[in-house]
Amino acid sequence: MTEKQEKILKAALELFADRGFASTSTSKVAQKAGVSEGLIFKHFTNKDGLLNAILQQGHEKIEGLFKELNSLDDPKDVIKRVIEIPFTISDEEMPFWRLLYSLKWQADVYDGTMSNPIKSVLIPAFGKLEYKNPEAEAQLIMVLIDGLAVEILLRKSGNAQSIKSSILSKYNF
């Protein structure tokens, strides 16, 4: 990975997250990265290739999250940790998540593979705690953290912490 390649990826991620993928031109990306436009196509083939490179880079960074979840033994810890995920997004990771969530609405680009591993760790956790419908409970948590992520990524409210304790109290944690 060249220095200029990294600059292209960083510039593209920020622009795609801020203004949207479709309304960001490759010339703007080149300009922000301080690079000739042709270089983008030399390295990433086309605009979709650039997007895929960003997505793959982000997935690699997030991979550790799933490994951490699988290492937890207590099912309560698993559920707690999953709920905490949206609250532990760092400023550095924000653009990637904002891009990912915005792409959900652009049809064909992103398929939602991201959330399946989390759900598959959540269902047995609720099973061990003898909930009546572990599948539905897992789905509810997924919906909840998606809603939380939207709230946090669009930073509409500052008091996210009080929401967190409201949730945890409903699970008697």
Next chain:
Amino acid sequence: MTEKQEKILKAALELFADRGFASTSTSKVAQKAGVSEGLIFKHFTNKDGLLNAILQQGHEKIEGLFKELNSLDDPKDVIKRVIEIPFTISDEEMPFWRLLYSLKWQADVYDGTMSNPIKSVLIPAFGKLEYKNPEAEAQLIMVLIDGLAVEILLRKSGNAQSIKSSILSKYNF
């Protein structure tokens, strides 16, 4: 409102919701509506004007929702009804909501005025039920219905009803 004006609005709504506002051209809208492209600009000034006309039309249709919420006396009924909102979106309304939610990520276009009236009816409802932190509880419900709406609008899961009963049981309803 001319017949062709309505055809333009309908075509634009469907295209904006399906492919995204930025990646839908005015020529595609004209083509789908069976109308010359110039007519769009005669009636709606520019592409943003077309979007605003769609948004305003949608807001008028949804207005009845808020009036219904204000007519409910029992705070439990209010909360129940709010939770039910995402489940009662008709197929006809789907494109409008999909467009609205996708625009959230496009910055400047939409500001989120939509959800404030719901929240302002939710806070006193939790207050009457003597919850410790009505503000946080209302915010949690808002996050929840946003997450539910995303789930339903992107129709990822069919078993939405079992999620609903999971939620209601957590509020002892």
Next chain:
DNA sequence: TTCTAAAGTAAGTGATTACTCACTTTTTGA
């Protein structure tokens, strides 16, 4: 009927789009 304003069209406009190509510069391994 006739006049007028609105509705509607077709063919443009310059700017921007994603992408290519011929070329130069830099890096690298034998």
Next chain:
DNA sequence: TCAAAAAGTGAGTAATCACTTACTTTAGAA
């Protein structure tokens, strides 16, 4: 050391973009 491969550039390309303009058609009131 030196040739080949990779990195990088800048000036193109045709297509598409939002939007305009000159014009014709339609509808309704006087």
